[in-house]
Amino acid sequence: MIPFKFEYYKPDTLKEAFDLYDYIKGQGKTPLYYGGGSEIITMSRANNLHMDAVIDLKGIPECCRIEMLDNKLIIGSAVTLSQISESGLFPLLGQTAARIADHTVQCRLTIGGNICGTIIYKETLLPLMICESRAVIYGKNGKREVQINQIFDKKLRLMPGEILSEIITDSNYLSFPYVHVKKTKSDKIAYPLLTVAAIKKDNNIKIAFSGLENHPFRSREIESFINGENMSDDDKINRIIGFQQSKVLDDAEGSSCYRTFVLKNTLENTLKMLEKVK
Amino acid sequence: MIKISDTSIIELDVNGEKRKVVAEPSDTLLYTLRTELNLTGAKPGCENGDCGACTVIVDGWSVKSCIVLTVEMIGHKITTIEGLKNAPIQKAFVEKWGFQCGFCTSGFIMVCHALAEQHPEADEYVTEEWLQSNLCRCTSYQEIKEAVTSILHP
Amino acid sequence: MTILGNDILRKEAWNKVDGTAKYNIDEDVKSILHAKMLTSTYAHAEILSVDVTEALKEEGVKSILTGKDCNLLFGDFIDDRPSLATDRVRYYGEPVALVVADCEQTAHRAVNMIRVDYRKLPAVNSVSDALKEGAPLIHENLMSYNLKSKYVYPQRNSNIFHVVKIRKGDMNAGWNKSKVVVEGSFRLPQADHAAMEVRNARAEILSDGTVIINTSTQAPFNIKENLSKYFKIDEGKIVVHTPLVGGAFGGKAAVYLEILAYLASRSVGGRPVKVSDSREEDICSAPCKMGLEAKIKLGADDSGIIKAAEMTFLIDGGAYSTISCRLAKAIAVDCSGPYNIDNLQCDCLGVYTNHTYSTSFRGFSHAEHAFCMERMMDKLALKLGLDPLEIRSRNAVSTGHSSPTQVKITRSNTGDLTACIEKLKTIIDWDEGNKIELGNGKVRTKGVGCFWKTSDSPTDAASGVLLTFNSDGSININCGVVEIGSGSKTVLAQIIAERLKMPLSKINVSMNVNTQTSPLHWKTVASMSTYMAGNAALRAADDLIMQLKTAGASIIKCSTEALDVADMRVYLKEDPAIYVHFRDIVHGIKDTNGNATQGHIFGRGSYIMSRLTELAQETGTGKAGSSWTLGAQAVEIEFDRTDYTYRFVRAAAVIDMGRTLNPKTAKGLIMGGMNMGLGLGSREEFLYGEDGVMKSTSFRTYKMMRYGENPEYIVDFVETPDLSAPFGARGMAEHGIIGIPGALGNAISLAVDTDIDMLPSTPEYIWNKVRSLK
Incomplete structure (x- = not known):
């Protein structure tokens, strides 16, 4: 039961959506882009969110496509997590998506919603960060393509009204050896204590984390430790811990101390698993 | 473009029948099924997407009807336990x-x-x-x- | 006969798979008004003002109630709880105001517009804090509250609302005979019932004053009595209806929303009003499972026989006492566990804190107690180098012993723990060892836990069954047992069918309870439905048989002694070919010329608990229940020492059922209890911040077992009949949970060679515990 009224729009084109947003905003009202709706509905119900209108992106063809085109995988922002995992096109992203919330919810959650919502974990970003994916943003001047790693800094840096329409990943990234580990407090269906995604490209490990801080991240420093030459795994991990320790999240899912322990463990396993695929 | 700004009569495809229901944009599918259509087989367990007691099938996929808006369901096939x-x-x-x-x-x-x-x-x-x-x-x-x-x- | 001891499908089974089964929350009358609570955002605060001005202006709002609208205090033993907080809130989530509006959305919106001014007070966040010198008093007027029983002992100038003492034997002698002594301290959090149907109720007051309550409850009769007593309404003018209940686990035994629904309806001229918890309110506002802190010291001789035990249990009753006085009593009564202890001292305190208030929960404080006691048994076994099951066998209660409250133990009133243990050894492969290293840091361990539990009902708990006939000779059962999922009503039908030797399909059961027409049944709690209503059902069946024979005798022209009943006929024992059909006599006997004689036949049976007494204040001597159900359980886990995670492999239970009336239903209940026990053991807990504000208020943060996380469950039975029970069958609906948290604690302790004495045992907790000892 959402305790307030709002308007519902389902535009057919990106332009229509963008203009609508602008128009509603111009009337002094709050519009919100709407993907799967889970977060918007649950937060509204709990009085943590208020809007005057929702703009459902599921009627826009670009937002709903998932296809390979010219050696690029294109995923629309309104594609659901289960569509991604069922498609098998991007195994690491599929595996990551299949561990967010539960399967039935994955049938509604969209990748755009996961990235643009308020949830701090945004785990679908991890594969995108390490696979150098690009975001297609629709704004005042039409579409532009930006590196996810550039536009995501703690949150997706969009201008008001801008729409994340698609995510593009070069197909060579889809076949690199990868590791995905999600650790939780005690249950499988839970927020992460720590989620790690990593790939190995030309003997170079790329790695990103969620649950360690209040946003997902990929860190140049951590990757330089991991790929450092003439260092034992233990040394690498100790350096990472030393670098990261003071910034580790401390909440009801787990204390920062315990999260650090889990990080250490998970890094050990991740490195071992990636070594095997040398 | 679909635009629904207030209480409206919309048509849903539920269990193979076309059913007209009164809905506001803020109504969840669970609410409409139970209150408008008296299909009480889908249960409110948490209304937060956590428990699954309200699960119905939309276009072949399981969906928690408490975290879906009724107005989103226009043009989709809904199956409930009934x-x-x-x-x-x-x-x-x-x-x-x-x-x-x-x-x-x-x-x-x-x-x-x-x-x-x-x-x-x-x-x-x-x-x-x-x-x-x-x-x-x-x-x-x-x-x-x-x-x-x-x-x-x- | 094939009716008892067979897997009989529950009567309402098919309605539960096609969506037609109706629960209270499903009856949504369109014109009904909706009430919504405003709840406290502090754990402990003074209410300076509640401003409803703006909220009242919201279109569609019919009335807004605050604490000022009802100055009564409610309770089970101590009247200490307001329906809506008045001058003070005592826990996070406590109802402060209630908005009645034309729809749920309006009510919710108006609730958001109420302004409450609080002055924050220091919150008492644990029972040990509540007992500290200078702790804030949560109920300053404790000593002036109305006590509903003279066997409740609140302590002046303290947060202690009840004390139960057990003094048995000679402690000095016991310690002198002890060669080894072990001690332990334990802490268990509060937790949630999490029945899938949230608590919800409707109320309507007719113009003639009749109050109609529709509610999802385990205690419809108790609601009737309470509303009558507190609001001075004739009992006959209150009708409580309860359909199928979507899970309860003790959480729906408390009178809670019904009072608010009644007040809401009264405030709008009697119009029907519905009030329902949101899931969040069902977790933090409605009563929950108690928390516990405990200390135990055991002394034993060289062979592991316990010679002395000293125990203290502090029950976290939360902000209001409700049923916690009896929770304290229940621990005291069974504090030895299913073991004989001649010299025993136990203090059980009910303590107020600024937590959600506690109520009955599956196992009625036994699962919490058993965690502590079973951990102690393992500590003792470890110290003596004894096998954990062997030490339990050596101490098992049996004929000739006496219980902590000095009730004489017989085979009939307890059963056979040793036989349960022996059977458990086989089904859990005990002889392969309880700790097996698997390599790669992994180890497989087994922990065990035994339990016993008696009912702890009021001394005069009663039940009744009415049986009526349809003209075809089939029977309708009318009783006040609520169908909460345990299949009790089907078991009652089995009992009637067995006694009348007629097909089960000809016994109809109404799944609804109506307090105006159903005979009194105390409450559907304490695993006592089969025992109490079953005994009543047997009497009702016998009453029918007597009347059937009388009617049959007048037609067959013989004495009633010459007759018997079977297959819906009354027949002559010496020649069964001579008989009359039930259908020809149950609605009167009609001659060929039309003359009718006799009348309708209907049966009645009632049952009341007998020979129970209250406990003596200084020693605890007394009898709290008619008999016990006991058993032995085991949990097998695979533990990963590298990251302190574990998975459940197998869990087993052997329970002395007395007699198993419906094996598959019984196994389902026991396995469900075990699953809940593993949830409590591994993840479920109410998390409070330092200020007493609850953090685990939804199923995102309050975690329960999900599909596939469960182990393989193995359940087996021993059958030592309880001679006072219908066909010897003991209560067992709760019992599957009791030994499991302890068995899990023992398995984990063994895996990490460290005492795991707190629940839930999350990987972080275990890691921390192991680390702290390094």
Whole structure:
């Protein structure tokens, strides 16, 4: 039961959506882009969110496509997590998506919603960060393509009204050896204590984390430790811990101390698993 | 473009019938099914997408009707537990003692039914992924496992 | 006969798989008004003002109630709880105001517009804090509250609302005979019932004053009595209806929303009003499972026989006492566990804190107690180098012993723990060892836990069954047992069918309870439905048989002694070919010329608990229940020492059922209890911040077992009949949970060679515990 009224729009084109947003905003009202709706509905119900209108992106063809085109995988922002995992096109992203919330919810959650919502974990970003994916943003001047790693800094840096329409990943990234580990407090269906995604490209490990801080991240420093030459795994991990320790999240899912322990463990396993695929 | 700005009469495709309902944009599908259509088989367990008691099937996929807006459902095919007629999973739940209080049962049955339709050969891992979407507080899940296994791998 | 001891499908089974089974929350009358609570955002605060001005202006709002609208205090033993907080809130989530509006959305919106001014007070966040010198008093007027029983002992100038003492034997002698002594301290959090149907109720007051309550409850009769007593309404003018209940686990035994629904309806001229918890309110506002802190010291001789035990249990009753006085009593009564202890001292305190208030929960404080006691048994076994099951066998209660409250133990009133243990050894492969290294840091361990539990009902708890006939000779059962999922009503039908030797399909059961027409049944709690209503059902069946024979005798022209009944006929024992059909006599006997004689036949049976007494204040001597159900359980886990995670492999239970009336239903209940026990053991807990504000208020943060996380469950039975029970059958609906948290604690302790004495045992907790000892 959402305790307030709002308007519902389902535009057919990106332009229509963008203009609508602008128009509603111009009337002094709050519009919100709407993907799967889970977060918007649950937060509204709990009085943590208020809007005057929702703009459902599921009627826009670009937002709903998932296809390979010219050696690029294109995923629309309104594609659901289960569509991604069922498609098998991007195994690491599929595996990551299949561990967010539960399967039935994955049938509604969209990748755009996961990235643009308020949830701090945004785990679908991890594969995108390490696979150098690009975001297609629709704004005042039409579409532009930006590196996810550039536009995501703690949150997706969009201008008001801008729409994340698609995510593009070069197909060579889809076949690199990868590791995905999600650790939780005690249950499988839970927020992460720590989620790690990593790939190995030309003997170079790329790695990103969620649950360690209040946003997902990929860190140049951590990757330089991991790929450092003439260092034992233990040394690498100790350096990472030393670098990261003071910034580790401390909440009801787990204390920062315990999260650090889990990080250490998970890094050990991740490195071992990636070594095997040398 | 679909635009619904206030209470409206919209048409839903529920259990193979076209049904006209009065809905506001803020109504959830669960609310409309129960209050407008008196289809009370989908249950409110948490209204937060966590427990699965409200699960229905939309275009073949299981969906938690508490976290879907009714107006989003225009043009989609909705199946509720009332729309199942002698589905094998219903009999399996009875035969395997798959419930006690029965409040979560509709939701579980809808997930199992969608799974059997989408992945008739689903292995234990996939079955687990799908069924972990729902909570049952009475049984030990062992009976539910027997029920779903009996229809997937008879 | 094939009716008893067979897997009989529950009567309402098919309605539960096609969506037609109706629960209270499903009856949504369109014109009904909706009430919504405003709840406290502090754990402990003074209410300076509640401003409803703006909220009242919201279109569609019919009335807004605050604490000022009802100055009564409610309770089970101590009247200490307001329906809506007045001058003070005592826990996070406590109802402060209630908005009645034309729809749920309006009510919710108006609730958001109420302004409450609080002055924060220091919160008492644990029972040990509550007992500290200078702790804030949560109920300053404790000593002036109305006590509903003279066997409740609140302590002046303290947060202690009840004390139960056990003094048995000679402690000095006991310690002198002890060669080894072990001690332990334990802490268990509060937790949630999490029945899938949230608590919800409707109320309507007719113009003639009749109050109609529709509610999802385990105690419809108790609601009737309470509303009558507190609001001075004739009992006959209150009608409580309860349909199928979507899970309860003790959480729906408390009178809670019914009072608010009644007040809401009264405030709008009697119009029907519905009030329902949201899931969040069902977790933090409605009563929950108690928390516990405990200390135990055991002394034993060289062979492991316990010679002395000293125990203290502090029950976290939360902000209001409700049923916690009896929770304290229940621990005291069974504090030895299913073991004989001649010299025993136990203090059980009910303590107020600024937590959600506690109520009955599956196992009625036994699962919490058993965790502590079973951990102690393992500590003792470890110290003596004894096998954990062997030490339990050596101490098992049996004929000739006496219970902590000095009730004489017989085979009939307890059963056979040793036989349960022996059977458990086989089904859990005990002889392969309880700790097996698997390599790669992994180890497989087994922990065990035994339990016993008696009912702890009021001394005069009663039940009744009415049986009526349809003209075809089939029977309708009318009793006040609520169908909460345990299949009790089907078991009652089995009992009637067995006694009348007629087909089960000809016994109809109404799944609804109506307090105006159903005979009194105390409450559907304490695993006592089969025992109490079953005994009543047997009497009702016998009453029918007597009347059937009388009617049959007048037609067959013989004495009633010459007759028997079976297959819906009354027949001559010496020649069964001579008989009359039930259908020809149950609605009167009609001659060929039309003359009718006799009348309708209907049966009645009532049952009341007998020979129970209250406990003596200083020693605890007394009898709290008619008999015990006991058993032995085991949990097998695979523990990963590298990351402190574990998975459940197997869990087993052997329970002395007395007689198993419906094996598959019984196994389902026991496995469900075990699953809940593993949830409590591994993850379920109410998390409070330092200020007493609850953090685990939804199923995102309050975690329960999900499909596939469960182990393989193995359940087996021993059958030592309880001679006072119907066909010897003992209560067992709760019992599957009791030994499991302890068995899990023992398995984990063994895996990490460290005492795991707190729940839930999350990987972080275990890691921390192991680390702290390094």
